[in-house]
Amino acid sequence: MIKLAFWGRCSTEDRQDPEASRAWQYSRAEQLVAPRGGVIVAEYFDVDKSRSIPPARRPQASLLLAELANPDRGFEAVVVGEPQRAFYGNQFGNTFPLFEHYDVPLWVPEIGGPIDPAVEAHDMIMSTFGSISKGERSRIKTRVRATMAALAQNSNRHIGGRPPYGYRLADAGPHPNPSKAADGKRLHVLEIDPYAAEVVQRIFAEFLAGKGIFAIAEGLTADGILSPSAYDRARNRHRSGLAWSKSAVRVIVTNPRYTGRQVWNKQRKREVLIDVHDVTLGHETKLTWNPQDSWVWSDDIVNPPIIDEQTFTAAQEMLAARGHGPTSHKPHRRRYTYVLRGILYCGLCNRRMQGQRNHGAPYYRCRFPEEYALANKIMHPRNVYLPESALLPRLDRWLGRYFAPHRRADTIAAILAAQGGDVEDAATVTARDTIAECDRRLARHRAALEALDEDSDPAVIAGWITETQQQRAAAEARLRQAPQQVELNHEELTGLINQLGDRAQAIATADPARKADLYAKLGLRLTYHPTQQTVRAEAHLETRTLWEKGSCRRRDSNPHGSGFWVGSVRGVELDLRVGGSYALAA
Known part of the structure; x- marks a missing residue:
């Protein structure tokens, strides 16, 4: 009997059914190995990961590659369901040497068995499939961009993204694609939102009257007018919505869609090398502004205009005269690693603090404009600063003490005592509330649909039902991705603490990137309280680390990973006193 590990991948979870994709890939792999006495004993299946991402950067594929070096891995060979799913471009040539080095056969259905590194034809076939995979992705991108450009030029159809502030989506009938129409998908167009459109007209009028962008934002906040993110909370849960900002006013003043024309291709996704010295790491996608001559405009006015073209042109001329017109974006001179990025919060407003260099040293800042504080009745300085050097040594010393070998028993006991209870994070609670x-x-919509008389048009209510179903599906997707609380027994927690503890002992001398990785595995959340000069530290351990080495909550050797089992263990809390007079800035 040959024990094999199944390796598969499914991209874009919202476009494919991960279970169905896994099922047919697994079936192909099983049909290949079963007649030869093969049995699949482990699975490594990535969900929502593009084929362009190298295997070493896919969560499950990277676990598989790491497991090749483990002599007690539990499988003798690896089988893929489809080579185009596993390899893209030259990824096979960069990955297969690992299988050769550790003497682990790689089975492929198109080969009819394991790849023989001595057979040149096998290498050529796999390279061809990598090229096919890359070509398929390129063709899809080309077709989509050409279709989007044609729709933007010749139709009033809403082609994606959130509607600009001042508009809302209106139902425009069933989707022209019969299969999508059968699934209940509808076309949408933009219609004027009376409340928000009046605010847009006010912004343009005040700007042309000579008011500055900051003064306009202050006036809107003082008059109690909801900012775009507060007005549409369903699409802006990631934003605070506290008050009008200068950037929100500027976006409105520079948006040509208020003239009623369709505008597309203002931005593009650009793939850049992660490391120019190691191209095997692949690319990362960055959103980049396109020059205005690359924008695609509709030939006619296709949406109801909120302002006329003369008003918009006058506003752009005034912006340019002030020296704040559209300019080319300068590249960043250098990228810095901020160890506490994403885990340090301001205790006054509960927002993440941002990394900033000050005299060559890393600082964290919470900038809170005065209009935010006035609108929300918060006593908050304009800037709150915390130097990284004031916190890291204290944090590292605490981690070193807490995970020291002679104190790990106490740490385990404290975490076991902290477990229990159904504590869910805010995102999970919000998703459940949205579903309900x-x-x-x-x-209500279905009851209204059943109560319609013969003269009423059911299309309007059908559009409401479709929109609500889409919102529910989005909330369910967020709920599936949310980490779940997991209670561990003493043995499991001991293994987790020992893994993390060995790393924590060397954290003081680790480079910033490795420090950030450890902090993430500990699930650290740091809250800085500037008035008390303290930082509240909370640790919620990620249980993913338990089965990175092959063990699993399901009691098998299958490391299901982030796509299926992600959890956190309620950990420890403490206050770190940082002291100093650098915290507040007027």
Whole structure:
């Protein structure tokens, strides 16, 4: 009997059914190995990961490659369901040497068995499949961009993204694609939102009257007018929505869509090398502004205009005269690693603090404009600063003490005592509330649909039902991705603490990137309280680390990973006193 590990991948979870994709890939792999006495004993299946990402950067594929070096890995060979799913471009040539080095056969259905490194034809076939995979992705991108450009030029159809502030989506009938129409998908167009459109007109009028962008933002906040993110919370849960910002006003003043024309291709996704000295790491995608001559405009006015073209042109001329017109974006001179990025919060407003260099040293800043504080009645200085050097040594010493070998028993006991209870994070609670609200709305919509008389048009209510179902599906996707609380027994927690503890002992001398990785595995959340000069540290351990080496909550040797089992263990809390007079800035 040959024990094999199954390796598969499914991209874009919202476009494919991960379970169905896994099923047919697994079936192909099983049909290949079963007649030869092969049995699949482990699975490594990535969900929502593009084929262009090298295997070493895919969560499950990277675990598989790491497991090749483990002599007790539990499998003798690896089988893929489809080579185009596993390899893209030249990825096979960069990955297969690992299988050769550790003498682990790689089975492929198109080869009819394991790849023989001595057979040149096998190498040529796999390279061809990599090229096919890359070509397929390139063709799809080309077709999509050409279609989007044609729709932007010749139709009033909403072609994606959130509607600009001042507009809202209106149902425009069933989707022209019969299969999508059968699934309930509808076309949408933009219609004027009376409340928000009046605010847009006010912004343009005040700007042309000579008011500055900051003064306009202050006036809107003082008058109690909701900012775009506060007005549409369903699409802006990631934003605070506290008050109007200068950037929100500037985006409105420079948006040509208020003239009623369709505008597309203002930005593009550009793939850049992660490391120019190691091209095997692949690319990362960055959103980049396109020059205005690359924008695609509709030939006619296709949406109801909020302002006329003369008003918009006058506003752009005034912006240019002030020296704040559209300019080319300068590249960043250098990228710095901020160890506490994403885990350090301001205790006054509960927002993440941002990394900033000050005299060559890393600082963290919470900038809180005065209009935010006035609108929300918060006593918050304009800037709150915390130097990284004031916190890291204290944090590292605490981690070193807490995970020291002679104190690990106490640490394990404290975490076991902290477990229990159904504590969910805010994102999970919000997703559950959204699903419940959508269910209530669907019940009302269906009742209204059943109560319609013969002269009424059911298309309007059908559009409401479709929109609500889409919101519910989005909330369910967020709920699936949310980390779940997991209770561990003493043995499992001991293994986790020992893994992390060995790293924590060397954290003081680790480079910034490795420090950031350890902090992430500990699930650290740091909250800086400038008035008390303290930082509240909370640790919620990621249980993913338990099965990175092959063990699993399901009691098997299958490291299911982030796509199926992600959890956190409620950990420890403490206050770190940082002291100093650098915290507040007027």
